[in-house]
Amino acid sequence: MSLIDYKAARKRMVDGQIAIRGITSPDVLKAFLEVPRHHFVPKTQQVHAYQDSPLPIGLGQTISQPYIAAYMTDILQLTGDERVLEIGTGSGYQAAILGMLADEIHTIERHPFLADKAARLLQSLGYSNVRVHEGDGTQGLPEFAPFQAIMVTAAAPEVPTPLLDQLGDGGRLVMPVGGRGGQVLLLYRRDGDEFHREDMVPVAFVPLIGEHGWEGE
Numbered sequence: 001m002s003l004i005d006y007k008a009a010r011k012r013m014v015d016g017q018i019a020i021r022g023i024t025s026p027d028v029l030k031a032f033l034e035v036p037r038h039h040f041v042p043k044t045q046q047v048h049a050y051q052d053s054p055l056p057i058g059l060g061q062t063i064s065q066p067y068i069a070a071y072m073t074d075i076l077q078l079t080g081d082e083r084v085l086e087i088g089t090g091s092g093y094q095a096a097i098l099g100m101l102a103d104e105i106h107t108i109e110r111h112p113f114l115a116d117k118a119a120r121l122l123q124s125l126g127y128s129n130v131r132v133h134e135g136d137g138t139q140g141l142p143e144f145a146p147f148q149a150i151m152v153t154a155a156a157p158e159v160p161t162p163l164l165d166q167l168g169d170g171g172r173l174v175m176p177v178g179g180r181g182g183q184v185l186l187l188y189r190r191d192g193d194e195f196h197r198e199d200m201v202p203v204a205f206v207p208l209i210g211e212h213g214w215e216g217e
């Protein structure tokens, strides 16, 4: 048995990092209260799983800071019946959160090791509406489009056009856009053939590497 009370740690994370900074959606707060973040980090990081920071998950990649994950989730304004695309599965944590708030989640990861590990973990924890795909997420998943919401959890100089193409009418896309050192979180809303863009908050994400992102590591 673990000596750490993870449930209490999650409650402290939600109250002291997420709700206190202005996230009020009961559904979003409930998802962060319930998804066991400590399962999504390496064993050596489990003691830090609920702290207010990103954490390493191997291969130079990270699981995002809880508040940023909550903020990005919140602005998608999910109601429960959406088909959602996430680019950058990483640990699978964000996909699990999305799985609690929408109907069908597709998440793409370019590192086969991370994709495989996340897929097995999500399955073992019972997130049966989350499907992990291995590949270059900058191309999206045309075979499952349109998506009512798209979340990109890695940064590029601009939003990949295939992702805008695959966003459904009335849909929302959130993504960090900018240079390798720092970016702005952008929210796009699709209205027919028009896209309304809003600049949200400054962020620092790992690079989105692929045909419509950065080249190489």
Ligand code: SAM
Binding pocket: 061, 062, 063, 064, 087, 088, 089, 090, 091, 092, 093, 094, 095, 108, 109, 110, 111, 114, 135, 136, 137, 138, 153, 154, 205, 206, 207, 208, 209, 210, 211, 213
């Ligand atoms: N959402 C993740 C989580 O909850 O753990 C954190 C994502 S991490 C900040 C960014 C991820 O994007 C990394 O795992 C990285 O390998 C992945 N990535 C980068 N470029 C990609 C691409 N073109 N397609 C798919 N995944 C990509």
